[in-house]
Ligand SMILES: Cc1cc2nc3c(=O)[nH]c(=O)nc-3n(C[C@H](O)[C@H](O)[C@H](O)COP(=O)(O)OP(=O)(O)OC[C@H]3O[C@@H](n4cnc5c(N)ncnc54)[C@H](O)[C@@H]3O)c2cc1C
C-alpha cells in the first residue's frame with residue numbers, strides 16, 4: 001500500500017451522475033489487483049474530512065494510469081467533481097483483498113451501476129490468464145449500464161437487463177444470469193460467479209453460488225472511514241464473526257457471508 005500524490009489526467013462526465021477519473025499513479029498501479037480499492041482524499045474538502053473509497057476500474061502497470069468510475073451521491077463525490085486535469089489528488093492504495101484472477105470454470109461477472117468498476121479490471125486480468133469472462137450487467141435504466149464499450153473492446157460478451165426495458169431484457173440482471181447458469185449446468189460445465197453492486201443483487205448472486213455448489217466472489221460495499229482496519233466502521237458479518245470490509249474484504253467468498 002502506498003500514499004501517492006497523483007496528477008489528474010482526465011476527468012469526464014459520462015452521464016446520469018457518473019464520472020470517470022484518470023490519474024497518474026505508477027506506484028499504486030504497480031501493486032494493484034482487481035477488486036482492490038483506493039482511498040481518495042478529496043482536494044476541496046477540509047483536511048479533516050474523510051477520504052472516500054473507490055474500486056479500481058483499471059490499473060495499467062506499464063503506463064501508471066489509474067482509472068476510477070464514480071457516481072455523485074453526496075458531499076465528497078460532489079466536491080470531487082471539481083478536480084481538473086493537472087490538479088494533484090492524494091490517493092492511498094491499493095487496499096483490501098481482491099478477486100482471484102484465475103478461474104477453474106467459466107467466469108460469470110455480475111454488476112449493477114458503479115458495481116461494474118472492479119469487474120473491468122478483473123475481466124482484463126481473466127482474459128490475460130486465458131479465460132473467457134462473460135458480463136451480466138443490470139440497472140434501472142440504460143444510463144446505468146456503464147463502460148459497455150470498454151468491455152466490448154476487451155472482447156467480453158455482455159448481457160444486459162434494465163428495470164424499464166430501455167436496454168437488454170426487461171427485468172433483473174439475474175434473469176440472463178440464470179439462463180446462462182442453466183445452459184452451463186446442462187452442458188456439465190463448471191462456473192464461478194464474481195459480483196459487485198447493490199446489496200440485494202449481491203445476496204441474489206451469493207445464494208446462486210452456494211445453491212449451485214459453485215464458487216462465488218462478492219465485493220461488499222460498506223461505509224468506510226479509515227480504510228486500513230483501525231476504526232471498525234466497515235463491519236460485515238461472516239460465518240467467522242465480524243470482518244472488516246477494508247481488510248478482510250472487500251471481496252468475500254459467497255459461502256462466508258451472513259446476510
Ligand atoms: C470498497 C468500496 C468501493 C467503492 N467503489 C466505488 C466506485 O467504484 N464508484 C462509486 O461511485 N462508489 C464507490 N463506492 C461508494 C463510495 O465510496 C461512496 O458513494 C462515497 O464514499 C460517498 O461519498 P459522499 O461524500 O459523496 O456521500 P455521503 O455524503 O457520505 O453520502 C451520500 C449518500 O451516499 C450513501 N453512501 C455513502 N457511502 C456509501 C457507500 N460506501 N456505498 C453506498 N452508498 C454510500 C449515503 O448513505 C448517502 O445516502 C465504494 C465503496 C466502497 C466501500
Ligand code: FES
Nearest residue numbers: 225227231232246
Ligand atoms: S474503514 Fe476503518 S476498519 Fe474498515
